[in-house]
Amino acid sequence: xxxxxxxxxxxxxxxxxxxxxxxxxxxxxxxxxxxxxxxxxxxxxxxxxxxxxxxxxxxxxxxxxxxxxxxxxxxxxxxxxxxxxxxxxxxxxxxxxxxxxxxxxxxxxxxxxxxxxxxxxxxxxxxxxxxxxxxxxxxxxxxxxxxxxxxxxxxxxxxxxxxxxxxxxxxxxxxxxxxxxxxxxxxxxxxxxxxxxxxxxxxxxxxxxxxxxxxxxxxxxxxxxxxxxxxxxxxxxxxxxxxxxxxxxxxxxxxxxxxxxxxxxxxxxxxxxxxxxxxxxxxxxxxxxxxxxxxxxxxxxxxx
Ligand code: ASP
Numbered sequence: 001x002x003x004x005x006x007x008x009x010x011x012x013x014x015x016x017x018x019x020x021x022x023x024x025x026x027x028x029x030x031x032x033x034x035x036x037x038x039x040x041x042x043x044x045x046x047x048x049x050x051x052x053x054x055x056x057x058x059x060x061x062x063x064x065x066x067x068x069x070x071x072x073x074x075x076x077x078x079x080x081x082x083x084x085x086x087x088x089x090x091x092x093x094x095x096x097x098x099x100x101x102x103x104x105x106x107x108x109x110x111x112x113x114x115x116x117x118x119x120x121x122x123x124x125x126x127x128x129x130x131x132x133x134x135x136x137x138x139x140x141x142x143x144x145x146x147x148x149x150x151x152x153x154x155x156x157x158x159x160x161x162x163x164x165x166x167x168x169x170x171x172x173x174x175x176x177x178x179x180x181x182x183x184x185x186x187x188x189x190x191x192x193x194x195x196x197x198x199x200x201x202x203x204x205x206x207x208x209x210x211x212x213x214x215x216x217x218x219x220x221x222x223x224x225x226x227x228x229x230x231x232x233x234x235x236x237x238x239x240x241x242x243x244x245x246x247x248x249x250x251x252x253x254x255x256x257x258x259x260x261x262x263x264x265x266x267x268x269x270x271x272x273x274x275x276x277x278x279x280x281x282x283x284x285x286x287x288x289x290x291x292x293x294x295x296x297x298x299x300x301x302x303x304x
Contacts, residue, residue: 001280002028002049004059004290005172006224006270007157020058021290022302028052029294029302032178042178042186042220043081049176050077050100050188057139060158061174062097065137065192067146070199073137075099075192076206078114079107082185082214089114089206095131096124100190103206105129114206149196156195157226157268157286172290173205175222177214179278181296185220187212187236194226203227209237218243218276219250225269225286232265239273250274250281258283 002025032049036042054062065073077099078089088107090099091114105127106115115123124131149156158172173191180186189212191205204211204227211227213236214220221236230236239257242248248256250273261267262285270284272291280293292302 001178001272001274001282001291001293002032002053002174002176003172003222003224003270003272003282004053004174005158006268006284006286006289007172018304021304022292024053024056024058025290025292025302026300028176029292029300032176033294033296036178036180040180041182042180042184043079045178045180046176046186046188047079047100047104049178050079050174050190051098053174053176054098054100054190059174060172060192061190062099063136064139064142066158066195067142068193068197068199068201071143071146072199073134073192074197074199074201075190076202077103077188077190078206078208078212079103079188080186080208080212080214081107082187082216082220085215087113087208089208090120091116091202091206092200093117093120093124095121095134096129097132097136100188102127102129103188113208116202117200145195155197158192158195173224175212175224175272177220177222177272177274179220179274179276183216183276185214185216185274185276187214187220187222189222189224191224204230204235207231209234211236213237213240215240215244216276219253220274221271223269223271224289225267225284229261229265229267230269233261233267235261235267235271239271243275249277250279254281254283258285261285
């Protein structure tokens with residue numbers, strides 16, 4: 001399963017724009033399936049899918065990342081392997097094309113789970129990860145989106161519910177989760193965060209248990225929405241706990257998780273979930289969430 005962000009998405013009125021999103025999701029899902037058909041693991045599949053979405057400027061991750069209060073990009077990403085709960089995360093990084101790949105290197109090449117900011121960038125250099133120039137990130141849409149947010153003195157989701165008519169709200173945070181034929185689960189989430197956020201603000205996406213979680217005994221989860229709500233409710237781990245402690249399946253645990261999110265913190269956003277038996281589920285409190293899923297030999301399903 002992959003998602004491309006939660007929010008209003010009311011600007012996706014015309015078929016052409018909708019087609020652009022759904023095509024991106026469909027192509028990414030098919031690539032993820034190819035990775036696993038060629039023997040790749042769930043972990044490899046989610047890294048590959050997240051990287052593709054980071055390379056697509058219509059999404060709020062990698063090259064399409066939104067801008068912070070200083071007009072700068074600060075990206076967060078995480079990846080988790082359900083086989084042994086190993087995980088890697090980076091926060092407030094810039095000048096790299098694929099934060100999810102850096103997160104993967106933190107997981108596999110360091111003894112840590114999370115690196116941030118300058119330390120993460122030094123680690124990227126240590127791993128010989130190529131740096132990209134600042135103008136790799138700045139699309140005219142993103143600059144205009146920040147201008148609007150500043151005018152309204154607010155921080156906002158890439159697809160903000162509260163200002164659904166704004167033309168600039170058309171991209172989203174990304175996430176990928178997978179279960180491979182061996183039953184291994186993995187999850188990845190990557191984002192530019194929220195528009196006009198404070199410098200140094202870190203959201204849920206790189207926080208294990210909040211924006212991302214994978215455990216072979218329960219499920220894989222990726223979240224999107226207002227990160228502060230997801231951090232306070234530890235939503236991804238909460239959904240996993242519903243399965244572990246109450247024996248729920250993907251659908252039941254997603255519903256219980258969304259109910260908890262709303263009741264406790266009036267959470268705004270959504271999740272995609274695959275349980276240990278391969279059942280797919282999604283839930284969101286925003287008007288829409290771009291997402292889709294694909295099975296071993298089935299059709300792709302993509303929707304808002
Ligand atoms: N969850 C992300 C964050 O708060 C934003 C999003 O999902 O669009 O950084």
